[in-house]
Amino acid sequence: MQPQMVSSFNVQLRGAVHAAAGLAVWAAVTWLVPPALAQGVPATSQSPSPAVIPQPAAPQAVPGFWDPRRRPDRPDLSRLTVIRFLTETDYPPFNFTGPDGNPAGFNVDLARLICDEIKVACTIQMRRFETLVDAINGNRGDAIIASLAVTPQLRAKLDFSDPYYRSPARFVSRKDAVMAEVRPEYLEGKKVGAIAGSSHEAYLKTLFTDAQIVSFPNDDALRVALRRGEVDFIFGDAISLAFWINGTDSGDCCAFSGGPFTESRYFGEGVGIGVKRGNDVLRQALNWAMFRLWEKGRYTDLWLRYFSVSPF
Numbered sequence: 001m002q003p004q005m006v007s008s009f010n011v012q013l014r015g016a017v018h019a020a021a022g023l024a025v026w027a028a029v030t031w032l033v034p035p036a037l038a039q040g041v042p043a044t045s046q047s048p049s050p051a052v053i054p055q056p057a058a059p060q061a062v063p064g065f066w067d068p069r070r071r072p073d074r075p076d077l078s079r080l081t082v083i084r085f086l087t088e089t090d091y092p093p094f095n096f097t098g099p100d101g102n103p104a105g106f107n108v109d110l111a112r113l114i115c116d117e118i119k120v121a122c123t124i125q126m127r128r129f130e131t132l133v134d135a136i137n138g139n140r141g142d143a144i145i146a147s148l149a150v151t152p153q154l155r156a157k158l159d160f161s162d163p164y165y166r167s168p169a170r171f172v173s174r175k176d177a178v179m180a181e182v183r184p185e186y187l188e189g190k191k192v193g194a195i196a197g198s199s200h201e202a203y204l205k206t207l208f209t210d211a212q213i214v215s216f217p218n219d220d221a222l223r224v225a226l227r228r229g230e231v232d233f234i235f236g237d238a239i240s241l242a243f244w245i246n247g248t249d250s251g252d253c254c255a256f257s258g259g260p261f262t263e264s265r266y267f268g269e270g271v272g273i274g275v276k277r278g279n280d281v282l283r284q285a286l287n288w289a290m291f292r293l294w295e296k297g298r299y300t301d302l303w304l305r306y307f308s309v310s311p312f
């Protein structure tokens with residue numbers, strides 16, 4: 001099964017694998033606040049009731065994938081003289097060609113921050129997505145930062161850094177029907193849309209068995225149905241849905257309901273930076289640098305610059 005195209009910006013989770021339907025467990029995700037921002041962060045909670053409630057503007061939620069109790073030691077960086085990053089050509093807002101003709105996007109800016117933290121010279125080259133793995137293994141680059149979803153298939157070809165973002169699943173409803181929490185029993189009899197054949201549809205069929213699941217051929221049809229009130233909720237990739245909610249195509253109709261769903265059997269292990277297998281020096285350096293960026297709040301600043309509506 002091929003990954004679904006999931007964004008009005010043509011965002012897709014590269015390399016994602018749709019897990020086979022089966023009994024899933026509820027997965028809770030912890031958002032780790034970087035120490036630099038630990039003070040003054042408002043606490044959030046979810047209502048135990050399925051009641052529809054007005055939703056005020058919520059503070060931006062920034063995901064954290066680094067545990068402060070597992071602070072990595074600084075690796076030996078003396079052998080790193082240059083890092084040749086590879087990214088893909090057209091995958092906005094993560095990778096694209098900027099107005100000046102140079103690589104731009106979330107992944108590109110993260111690569112530059114990593115280089116600055118390690119204090120090493122770096123290059124960033126844009127290539128077609130399907131050529132990236134061969135380029136690394138052919139020594140035409142050192143690290144792929146191109147929204148690679150970590151899968152068993154790719155682990156056989158590359159080693160990966162720690163994940164630097166995930167693409168959770170979320171429900172979206174019209175603004176007059178937002179729910180603070182979504183549970184299977186709350187959606188009994190409700191019409192819930194999903195892309196036909198997707199991991200999101202499989203998850204609904206496994207967990208939300210009392211909902212009326214409506215399948216759609218693509219994202220456009222799915223989202224139009226919600227705007228028109230033909231379904232009560234839609235369920236899909238939270239990153240692409242965040243851009244849609246905040247874009248003109250949504251007509252300011254809709255908002256997230258409930259929180260993120262992150263069950264890895266359906267929604268993947270996360271997105272990491274790929275390096276040649278056995279290149280532990282570079283992999284450890286990347287992990288150390290990303291932890292430092294998160295600890296200093298620089299990752300948070302980058303995230304907020306690109307995601308005005310949080311996918312989490």
